[in-house]
Amino acid sequence: MADPDGGGTLDVLLDVMAEEFSILTRSPILHTPAESGLEFEDVTFPSEDGTPLEGWLIPANSADTIIIMGHPQWCSRAGLPSHLEPWKSLGAYGGNDFEVNFIPDMKILHDAGYTVLAYDHRNFGHSGAANNGFTSNGIFESRDVVGAVQYVRGRQDTGSMRMGLFSRSMDCNATFFAVARRPDVFEAVRCLVGCQPLSVRVAVEQRLLSMGIPLDRLPDLDERIRRHISFRLEDLSPLPAARKVTLPTLLYQVRDDVMTRPSDVQSMFDSLPAVDKALFWIEGTTRRWDGYCHFQKEPARVLDWFERHLT
Template identity: 60%
Template sequence: MTTQPQTADAVADRPDDQLDALLTDIAEDFSTSPRSPILHTPAEHGLSFQDVTFPSEDGTPLEGWFVPAEGADTVVVINHPRWFSRSGLPAHLEPWRSKWAGTGNDVEVNFVPDIAILHAAGYHVLAYDLRNFGHSGAANGGLTSGGIFESRDVIGSLRYVRSRPDLNDAKIALFSRCLGANATLFAMERAPQAFEHVRCLVACQPLSARVVLEQGAKRNGLPVECVDEIGRRIRLRTSFHLDAMSPVAAARSVRTPTLVYQVHDDPMTRPTDVQAVFDAIPGQDGRDKELFWITGTTRRWDGYLHFQNNPTRVLDWLARHTR
């Protein structure tokens, strides 16, 4: 939902058939996602890597990179936001630029520097494409489910790590972003046994579908009441109610030390939603969970770029729980 903002009067003056078409377009855009190309690789940073493929929990073929680090005893497993791939998103190029310019996110996000930083810090890295993104297989009719179907990919990545003889005894940390963070939380709710040996989670910018649509309606001059109708149309396409795609309830099942971070003034969501996710995560004290806000920007993409620009906090969290 990224069209240019419109005034309330313009919305009110729109013929019913035009409003109906707009709501349909929003529902279709929210239910499926175009793929982003893989334009960067670890080779750009002089890193040796393996192209790998492995099955999701339901057999969907997933594609990724494994970047070994000599002497490492921990592997960091990375997934990505919606619309992105393991290499990022070329939002500085068309057609992505037009889609994201309205929210100020018309800049490239390249995730490969994150891999280089983790490798330099002494970690193996497994970065993979979620289903229906990057080079991974199509599944579920191409539908995006806010993390529900995608949770199967998180389980598949953990199984793959344990299937490799060179990683059989490795400690595991997860670095999950946006849709990937939601997917991780849903997987923890559904299959907690799969995470028994995961040392920690970094969850970058999880979000709830309803909040995203409400914020989009606000930006585009639509009455908030339209969100229920959009949600009805999304459910007819995906079978999922909007509220079922919120990770808040799933976060109650987290038993892994978790660091959450978010751009505070991101117009695509609200701080209260991320706070609700964090508050739902059980924790005895500050050692079990932490939340920090990125300030001084309204660009969501700056949250995705935060680690490569300011890696210390995340690296300290990983070291605290894996070394």
């Protein structure tokens, strides 16, 4: 990238990137389970710190198992309207300009016999605002994961159900942070499926490279981000938390995702102390959103993981 004024234009761009990184635009909930003929209950429950969270409880007849679904950054429980602006621009540089709809995933899980709790994290969807609207790549959001597990345990109709977690991207990071911080809450959780956990530093590096910005400006951007949210990029890494996750864990990732590098999720997988763990790669695409939509197209491996650990 050329910078004709000797740094000024690039400095302004880094300021804008830091501000956009700090506070995210909410996406609307454009779909509901009713579109797939599913009965559901609108529910609200508190996060660990009291932030009100909104979700859907989708019961399966005679189910004694439940799957808790969070969502990636920028999304809501329903998905992401990234075929529309301004959400289209969020991942368009990586070819991610198509809609993500999570309702088919809920239908697949329901039809496989699982009750489903799908909810919005703080500052997303219909859930409450918190932490001045800042995103933290899972640190603050880990409180929502704790709240969701406690909510399921506290309901009379779900309290004794065997529980699994289906966590994507930011929500997977949040789950790592939550399990590391509150292992007592997760003693009753049987397993985790994690789709595309992400180190923010790696994602930011990839974004800078895609824009032609030299990586020697990364420390400048890092400092700008810290001034907004009080965290450095390294503070947001889920890797240290992953080293404390002993749940049976299945991870998967688009191998050639241009928004990250394979080494990032591989390092998280290698760090997991879980005895029972697996990792598979999605091939033939560079689009991160294909990872988010993979389950509804090829659900067998994820369903097998849940069946093995929840029955």
